[in-house]
Amino acid sequence: MKQVIVGGGLAGLVAAATLLRQVPGKDILILEREVTLGGLLAGAHYPEQGLYFDRGTHLFRETGVTEIDALLQKMAGEENIRMFSSSQGGHAGAIYQGRLQHNSHFPDVRQHPGRQAMLDEVWGVVAGTQPIRPITTFEAIMDVALERFGEAYVNAVLSPILSQLFKRPVSELAGFAALLCGLTRLVGCDRQEWLAKCGDGRFRELVAVPDQREMPVSFANTLRRYYFSGGTAGFVESAARYLTAQGVRIIRQARELSCDIEARNVAWLDERGDAFEEEFAQLILTNGVVGAARQLNIDLSSFGFERPILHRLVHMQLACPVESDLCYFYAFDPGFDFFRITNYRAFSGDPDDRRITIEILASEHLADAELASVMEEQLGRIGLCRPGSVLWFDVQRLHTGFPVPTVNNMKAMRVLDEHLQQSLPAYVRLCGVGVGGGVFFQNEVIQNVFQTLSNE
Numbered sequence: 001m002k003q004v005i006v007g008g009g010l011a012g013l014v015a016a017a018t019l020l021r022q023v024p025g026k027d028i029l030i031l032e033r034e035v036t037l038g039g040l041l042a043g044a045h046y047p048e049q050g051l052y053f054d055r056g057t058h059l060f061r062e063t064g065v066t067e068i069d070a071l072l073q074k075m076a077g078e079e080n081i082r083m084f085s086s087s088q089g090g091h092a093g094a095i096y097q098g099r100l101q102h103n104s105h106f107p108d109v110r111q112h113p114g115r116q117a118m119l120d121e122v123w124g125v126v127a128g129t130q131p132i133r134p135i136t137t138f139e140a141i142m143d144v145a146l147e148r149f150g151e152a153y154v155n156a157v158l159s160p161i162l163s164q165l166f167k168r169p170v171s172e173l174a175g176f177a178a179l180l181c182g183l184t185r186l187v188g189c190d191r192q193e194w195l196a197k198c199g200d201g202r203f204r205e206l207v208a209v210p211d212q213r214e215m216p217v218s219f220a221n222t223l224r225r226y227y228f229s230g231g232t233a234g235f236v237e238s239a240a241r242y243l244t245a246q247g248v249r250i251i252r253q254a255r256e257l258s259c260d261i262e263a264r265n266v267a268w269l270d271e272r273g274d275a276f277e278e279e280f281a282q283l284i285l286t287n288g289v290v291g292a293a294r295q296l297n298i299d300l301s302s303f304g305f306e307r308p309i310l311h312r313l314v315h316m317q318l319a320c321p322v323e324s325d326l327c328y329f330y331a332f333d334p335g336f337d338f339f340r341i342t343n344y345r346a347f348s349g350d351p352d353d354r355r356i357t358i359e360i361l362a363s364e365h366l367a368d369a370e371l372a373s374v375m376e377e378q379l380g381r382i383g384l385c386r387p388g389s390v391l392w393f394d395v396q397r398l399h400t401g402f403p404v405p406t407v408n409n410m411k412a413m414r415v416l417d418e419h420l421q422q423s424l425p426a427y428v429r430l431c432g433v434g435v436g437g438g439v440f441f442q443n444e445v446i447q448n449v450f451q452t453l454s455n456e
């Protein structure tokens, strides 16, 4: 009997591969509403310019679960994978206190005037006996951070950064906000002191190595990062080939999809408006908790969701490559209107790669048309590009917006997820973004899908 998967993004593709892993040759149908598969991983192609940009996520990282990592490598095709060693790839920096921090993306407070008070409190936490509070997706970041780092660091560093990035009072924000930009530690001492103290796991939990390239091998994350020839769109193409070779039917442009759960039937229109339907034994909704709820005509107005933040990507081709091996730069200083820059040169394997993508959250005051010049000026201020060096650009608006990382919004997501999980029959599975109240990052999505479906 047929298994129907709604959504052909990362979650949908991994769902199909997971089901096949159990029983090869299963009767699986993927229904994707867009022309291209892949969701966020589909990337943005500009054939006239001969350019391609990812549209959100870039590098993948091994999960550490052998079966999952092997499955993803099969989907991607090993020959298409550019694997980095465990200490390579994915390094990020930040714009903080008027300079470009190359050594770490964690705020480096060593030059901060309030440094001593911050460090006294942090050393106090390290020396204490209470477990160090982990930053979780949905708890109020202030509650966790004050216990974790103490007042001085939170008030002088963390709060201003988070409210600048998300344009919300930090009192409203959840841990998700800090996780999105990896604000889980600080840089507070020199290498000698760090090496002297790093044997203590509590210290390492809060205090980052002063230079990310000098992480002692014994503490380096052993899980490797990888990228694909053809970017994330290359992954999607290979995954689609892998699945179709095993008999999975993939239908693109499946519009106005409707699911009759009781009758176990899905119906949709194709690109010409012709109607189709299929019966299913199992329905797997991978279009995110909110997408699935819409699919099932659930009224979302009573759950308390906040309006998503305006989310724009500015793809640029520069005259010269960015002179840095960092993949990402976060903007922690006021006066910068972007969230993160991605430097493709750092992971594409092409030393002359001149592509960057700038992610801009909120910043409604900036019109699309002025983004390129505003960004050029802001990048110029920190030496990332010179005047006139933007050769080409395009602004993409992500139509779903970005989920505002507030406690209220996270709570709404959890309540909706619980509601769906309780009300759906066992033959309907929900996996992917938003499940468990907070699955978001690609490895969370992959693991959630795999765990949900690996016994089906």
Ligand SMILES: Cc1cc2nc3c(=O)[nH]c(=O)nc-3n(C[C@H](O)[C@H](O)[C@H](O)COP(=O)(O)OP(=O)(O)OC[C@H]3O[C@@H](n4cnc5c(N)ncnc54)[C@H](O)[C@@H]3O)c2cc1C
Residues within 6 Å of the ligand: 006, 007, 008, 009, 010, 011, 012, 031, 032, 033, 034, 037, 038, 039, 040, 041, 055, 056, 057, 058, 254, 257, 286, 287, 288, 291, 295, 359, 432, 433, 440, 441, 442, 443, 445
């Ligand atoms: C800007 C940005 C940056 C990110 N950066 C990172 C990062 O650095 N690291 C990281 O780990 N993660 C990152 N993520 C998260 C990562 O991109 C997601 O975890 C992952 O792409 C989610 O895949 P998905 O398949 O669940 O969702 P999507 O990619 O949204 O795919 C859902 C698919 O379902 C389809 N669909 C929806 N509704 C229907 C319907 N009714 N009928 C048929 N099809 C439907 C959509 O068209 C789409 O193809 C980022 C996300 C964004 C937006």
